[in-house]
Amino acid sequence: MQIAFLVAPEGVEQVELTEPWQAVKDSGDTPVLVSTDSGEIQAFNHLDKADTFPVDRTVAEVSAADFDALVLPGGVANPDFLRTDEKAVGFVRGFFEAGKPVAAICHAPWTLVEADVLRGRTLTSWPSLKTDIANAGGRWVDEQVKVCTSEPATLITSRKPDDLKAFTEAFTAEFAKASQG
Numbered sequence: 001m002q003i004a005f006l007v008a009p010e011g012v013e014q015v016e017l018t019e020p021w022q023a024v025k026d027s028g029d030t031p032v033l034v035s036t037d038s039g040e041i042q043a044f045n046h047l048d049k050a051d052t053f054p055v056d057r058t059v060a061e062v063s064a065a066d067f068d069a070l071v072l073p074g075g076v077a078n079p080d081f082l083r084t085d086e087k088a089v090g091f092v093r094g095f096f097e098a099g100k101p102v103a104a105i106c107h108a109p110w111t112l113v114e115a116d117v118l119r120g121r122t123l124t125s126w127p128s129l130k131t132d133i134a135n136a137g138g139r140w141v142d143e144q145v146k147v148c149t150s151e152p153a154t155l156i157t158s159r160k161p162d163d164l165k166a167f168t169e170a171f172t173a174e175f176a177k178a179s180q181g
Helices: 014-024 077-082 086-097 109-113 127-135 162-180
Strands: 002-007 012-015 032-034 040-045 048-054 069-072 102-105 143-150 153-156
Touching: 002 014, 002 077, 002 086, 012 014, 012 048, 012 077, 014 032, 014 040, 014 069, 014 102, 014 153, 014 162, 069 077, 069 086, 069 109, 069 162, 077 086, 077 109, 086 102, 102 109, 109 127, 143 162, 153 162
Parallel strands: 002 032, 002 069, 012 040, 069 102, 102 153
Antiparallel strands: 040 048, 143 153
């Protein structure tokens, strides 16, 4: 399976990118780093610069049809930047329209709010997104991981880096189910 990881050129929380990326590789699937610009993205450890990672494809070059699932890592600046990019928002919306699973952690649901895909869904996130999620028609819960199987697409969410183990276990299991049926 080809799994897209959508991140902004700057501001992704490094551990929320690297641990899910490794989980995808460990599952035998292929992670693909997608961003709004080519070149490299700059990851962060909270507010401090961390490592850089090469972009595989830009949102202008791909669509949801090119992938089997989507992972949205967090970081405060990362989803805030993505939600202002029309192509990035359209790319995310495409996964829901195609019924493909999406996993989002921490602040990443801000991009889902902008894509208008949360109506009737139950999800979790970093607590400060609770009102934004409710205003977008979603139901926020304070849980380590939440799997919402509302049609047309399964959404797997977690609150923070401390939830990464549960998050990666849940989304890899859901991605495997999706690939079988």
